[in-house]
Amino acid sequence: MxxxxxxxxxxxxxxxxxxxxxxxxxxxxxxxxxxxxxxxxxxxxxxxxxxxxxxxxxxxxxxxxxxxxxxxxxxxxxxxxxxxxxxxxxxxxxxxxxxxxxxxxxLQGTLGNVAAGVMLVFFRPYSLGDFVEVGGVSGTVADINLFTTELNTPDNKTIIVPNGQAWGNVITNYSVKPTRRVDITFGISYDDDINKAMEVIRAHYDADERVLKDPEFFLGVIAHNTSSIDIVTRAWVKTPDYWSVYFDAMKGIKEAFDANGIEIPYPHQVEVRKKA
The missing domain is CATH 1.10.287.1260 (Helix Hairpins)
Incomplete structure (x- = not known):
């Protein structure tokens, strides 16, 4: 017990x-x-x-x-x-x-996009509202997240770019700088007066208040082409004014050439025949 x-x-x-x-x-x-x-x-x-x-x-x-x-x-x-x-x-x-x-x-593809998204957000090659060319497409940045970058095109399409594709390719940001250079080449006939044509071009740009004085406007003959003398213009403008200055110059200088009898030549060939 x-x-x-x-x-x-x-x-x-x-x-x-x-x-x-x-x-x-x-x-x-x-x-x-x-x-x-x-x-x-x-x-x-x-x-x-x-x-x-x-x-x-x-x-x-x-x-x-x-x-x-x-x-x-x-x-x-x-x-x-x-x-x-x-x-x-x-x-x-x-x-x-x-x-x-x-x-x-x-999920290596998805994780790669996340890693690229972290790099994009940290280093900021572009921000919301910037107009960029990335992954072979262009548009205004509407959204950046850890997986994709959303672009809105000028014709109102939405493009979704995986961040891995964006980070792994060349990125061109057209909005990050406050100024841009508008480069346009105008061709005139070999029979036209080069100095007169350059005066007409310069007068157009001098009258455009959107063209900046600093850096200075550049104008010069850049090439003797097969059917034309090519004159290059390089005008500095504020970034938002880029396209308006470009389009106005293309229209205004053509009209000024017409008014001053300056020809913009068509491509042509000269046929030479030898006597038998």
Whole structure:
């Protein structure tokens, strides 16, 4: 009887010890979860504030970085909680790593676009509202996110360019500089007076108030072509005035040539016949 009581007491002590240890583990796990959740949220806010202080980093990119930091901390917290209950976390970490590797291989194209989106948002080769040529297409930048760049064309079409294609190709930004140079070449006949033609061209540009005085307007003969003398013009204008100055010059100088008897020659060939 005494042995039976001794055995029962030992069993009760063991149950109490197991329950007590289990309760401690549950409490510690809950504490780790609560503290870890709070720390993850606090660090996310701190990263968000730190990144947002840099004007070159977009709000989308700031949220992305902050969320990645938060999720990384929560994964560590989850592993720490499992270890409190005796779960072998080494194999779990290996499994998570293998799963992440497999997902990375399956989504390498998408992840490449995300990486390119991060580079685009950070280095800012173009911004919203810029007119650019990117990935072989041109348009006004309407949106930049982590996956794609959205362009609106002048004829009101929307073009979606994957960021990997944008970052991996030559980017031409027509809006980033405050001024641009309008280059136009005009051809005149070999029979026309070059100096007179240049005076007519210069008079047109001098009368256009949109043409800047600095840098100075340039005018010169650039080539003796097969059927024309080519005169090049280089006028500096404010970037928004580029196309209006271009179109007005093409029209105005043709009319001025006509008024002054200056010919814009058609391509032609001269046939030479030898006497037999």
């Amino acid at each position: 005494e042995q039976f009581l001794t055995d029962n007491q030992a069993l009760v002590d063991q149950v109490i010890r197991i329950v007590t240890q289990g309760g401690v583990n549950v409490l510690l796990a809950l504490a780790i979860l609560v503290v870890g959740y709070m720390v993850a949220g606090g660090i996310k806010k701190a990263v968000l504030r730190a990144v947002e202080r840099n004007p070159r980093i977009d709000r989308t990119l700031a949220n992305f970085f902050a969320s990645m930091v938060r999720y990384a901390i929560l994964v560590v917290v989850f592993i720490a909680v499992l270890s409190r209950f005796g779960v072998e976390t080494t194999s779990l970490v290996a499994a998570i790593g293998a799963a992440a590797f497999a997902v990375g291989l399956a």
